[in-house]
Amino acid sequence: MLAYQLSDYGKPESHDALDIDAPTPASNEVVIRTEAIGLNYPDLLMVQGLYQKRPEPPFVPGRDSAGTIISVGDNVTTFKPGDKVVAQTFSGGFSEQVLAPVNRVFHRPDGVSAVDAAGAITVFNTAFVAVSIRAGVKKGDRVVVTGAAGGVGAAAIQVAHNLGAEVLAIVSSEEKAALARASGAQKTLIIADRSEDALKTFFKSNVRTAWGDDRGADVVVDTVGGAMFQAGLRGLGFAGRIVVVGFASGNIPAAKTNYLLYNNLSVMGAPLDIHFDHALDQIRGGADWWLNLLAEGKAVANVTKQIPFAELMQGLADIRDQKVVGKIVVTLDPAE
Ligand SMILES: NC(=O)c1ccc[n+]([C@@H]2O[C@H](COP(=O)([O-])OP(=O)(O)OC[C@H]3O[C@@H](n4cnc5c(N)ncnc54)[C@H](OP(=O)(O)O)[C@@H]3O)[C@@H](O)[C@H]2O)c1
Incomplete structure (x- = not known):
């Protein structure tokens, strides 16, 4: 063979x-x-x-x-x-x-x-681990997915959508936004500038307020890492949690723990492979x-x-x- x-x-x-x-x-x-x-x-x-x-x-x-x-x-x-x-x-x-x-x-x-x-x-099993097992997403939660037109991202949208969440997809182009919408994202935001400053401003002013109030997101599912992860923390509201799924940007970020403390946030990993063992x-x-x-x-x-x-x-x-x-x-x- x-x-x-x-x-x-x-x-x-x-x-x-x-x-x-x-x-x-x-x-x-x-x-x-x-x-x-x-x-x-x-x-x-x-x-x-x-x-x-x-x-x-x-x-x-x-x-x-x-x-x-x-x-x-x-x-x-x-x-x-x-x-x-x-x-x-x-x-x-x-x-x-x-x-x-x-x-x-x-x-x-x-x-x-x-x-x-x-x-x-792989992408649906990973999305299930991240969205359901780790973040515990339930009906009515606000879930932001980064790299949302990627394999894991699009699956995460669908898992969250089928659990009754309101999903906001972050993508870099209109073509990718269309795929995210087809996967069940109610809202899509496009940002092509991947610099740290641009992403932080974007998450603070566009993502956090995308629902028209000051509650922010309950969960960010991050497949990109790097500056996207750092910015993702700015999109979270009270008791928000960010799920580390991967580093498609090639950059492994470090979380500033004072930011987690002051804003009552949690960071959690979602490794698929070891869930098979545990x-x-x-x-x-x-x-x-x-x-x-x-x-x-x-x-x-x-x-x-x-x-x-x-x-x-x-x-x-x-x-x-x-x-x-x-x-x-x-x-x-x-x-x-
Ligand atoms: N936790 C686990 O067990 C597990 C399982 C499978 C995969 N992963 C990891 O999850 C990540 C995503 O996997 P995937 O299969 O969804 O990947 P993918 O299909 O290639 O999608 C990655 C997305 O990330 C975005 N991105 C942002 N910056 C990028 C860059 N510099 N290079 C490439 N993409 C970039 C792109 O979206 P935009 O252009 O819209 O920004 C792209 O659509 C990878 O790091 C992978 O290793 C983890």
Whole structure:
């Protein structure tokens, strides 16, 4: 079978698909015939050796895949060959067959395609951790999402919207504002100037007052980091909380604790991967919930581009070069 097995870390263009042995499942694993692979910003970091965890090459990267189960390990009772599934693995996804631990595999409801499920799994699971598990967003909350047309941002809008929140999306262009509105944001604000001063003024004078009163936002879900995080604190009202999801700007900010103290604010992290270890039931409950939202048409995966397996690394290069609005998904011929 073909797989992007890395012999070394490097830029996306330096990796080719190789013919390697097909996997066999251990007792608590399944093997999935891949029909679709979702590409994410962390995949881009992983192939370059820039992700927080660095497996020793050779290894196959790739976290999001969907397809059909072809074999199961001896202890697996919840899946059988032929089941339609979506998986979120730590690695191994960039392959025609994916070996997955059973706790990272989810049934795909009728009406959710492999393409949509693969495009959605990391971003919706992350959004669920950030918006529901960590921030505890409930009906009527005011939620600001930064990088709101990005993969996680658009999913965060939809999770918050479906929990009954009023969502304000922060984006850098009208094209991105349209995607944020389509995801369920009631309000969008555009700011292309990413300098610290411009962002702070914008959050204080435009974001905090966007609802027409002085209450401010209850929650900011920040996927951008850097100056956007610092500015995000200015958008929060009493007992506001900012959720650190990622650093798409490439800049890891430090929070001034006096500002948190004087304004009664909380900062919280939302790491998806370790929730699989510490809160698996909540992740699985969340995935069932948002997969059903997709099936019922109450949420969308925002897959804007599909590419063949041979172009997978070009897809990661496009994410690096900020050419992608929405989600990019690799499709494989199920007959292969
Ligand atoms: N917590 C977790 O477990 C977890 C899981 C998945 C991803 N993440 C992280 O979350 C972040 C967002 O991921 P994503 O998949 O949503 O990324 P994405 O699709 O590339 O979107 C990132 C958004 O950030 C904004 N942005 C602002 N400054 C940017 C810059 N200098 N370069 C690139 N984008 C910039 C862009 O929106 P505008 O142009 O509108 O500003 C862009 O749409 C990443 O740091 C990723 O590593 C965390």
